[in-house]
Amino acid sequence: MVVEDDDDLRLAVTTELAGAGLEVAQAADIAAADLVLADGRFDCVVFDRMLPDGDAINYVHRRRQEGWAVPVLFLTARDTIADVVAGFEHGGDDYLVKPFAVAEMTARVLTLGRRAGSGRPSVLRLADLELDSARRQVRRAGVLLGLTGKEFAVLEFLMSRTGLAVSRTDLIEHCWDSSTDPMSNVVDVVIKRLRGKLGEPELLHTVRGRGYRIGGDE
Template sequence: MTRVGGRRPDPGGPGDAGDPPQVIVVEDDADLRLAVTADLAGAGLGVDEAADIATADVALSAGGYDCVVFDRMLPDGDSVHYVQRRRQDGWSVPVLFLTARDSLADRVVGFEHGGDDYLVKPFALAELTSRVLALCRRSGLGRPSILRHADLVVDCARRQVRRAGVLLSLTAKEFAVLEYLMTRPEQAVGRDELIEHCWDSSTDPMSNVVDVVVRRLRGKLREPELVHTLRGRGYRLSGPHPPA
């Protein structure tokens, strides 16, 4: 395994606050792996490389990573199944899948098995780096594995949401928005902030994409309402009564 930029992760966990985010790129195409690694390192990240799941597993078991870039099809298997197993054990490091598979069904499988983002080959290196930086910011929130608010429980590692004990089915974006709001209970969160942390850089900040996702999320969370609209300010996760 090769290290580019930054510092090697401490086996005890993530680095100090002043250290650059740590990423591992798991890709068996040597040329693509080199290009991705160089671009991420150029953005100030510390990057490790691996060509298969077994090598990556050794590094990931040592800890210290803020994000993993996983090619889907590797010499020793489909990385989706590896990520699914790790999620079941409570592993919460953000994962971006790379793949030549571009069908909706393939993307859904990636998200349902624990992926946080999904990028189809061929892709622009600048877009990949932007998405990885966003995932590293999310990782740096220092959130606990389980988030609770009122009768709502979000299991970040298993990507499960329960309200009053009932398991809810959320899309990847609905989960991302709810998870972010849960890290900031009783705080006003603007639409631009949600776009920055839950969408990629190509999203138009003037679009109504956030409102659409929040509206669907509210419907799935059911009454009494927990996600409230603050006119001209965004949203707030609050108690069952609208905040003043």
């Protein structure tokens, strides 16, 4: 799904993604996008940030609170560190500053889409935690959790290996793109947020010297 109010740019992005073999829907504002997103399942949404009816990060943030976990790539001319951080904090999974190479944008979308469309079981369960890959929803004790796309990807990867220690390197390779610095603290930040959202009793554990594990004996 491409949401961009500049007609020429929307056409260029849509054409490039279609040329990469993807089925692409499009919209020019948040209201139109919301109608389309309600009717279909998408593996990735590309949002221009500043749209005629508002800043897309506010829409994404609200949807994340409702449990929506579709990966989101923000396109924007706003390039300060504060803008980039705000994009991630409001639920974005990637952030590309204009002007950008359309080929790079396509590579990032394909990476996000592969995570969303991986061939894992549709529903993963552990104790009272349930992750529905098809609906992109996570519930604990029946309560819907508002996870970002990145948090969902990390949790899905860990739950597909319940009881096993997963290294930070494995998490970066499967849940981030190749440009992510393996020495950065991105994994730790997402794990901390996940722990807070999953609540008690704790299911997500740190395995000293090995990484992280969900479930399994202490």
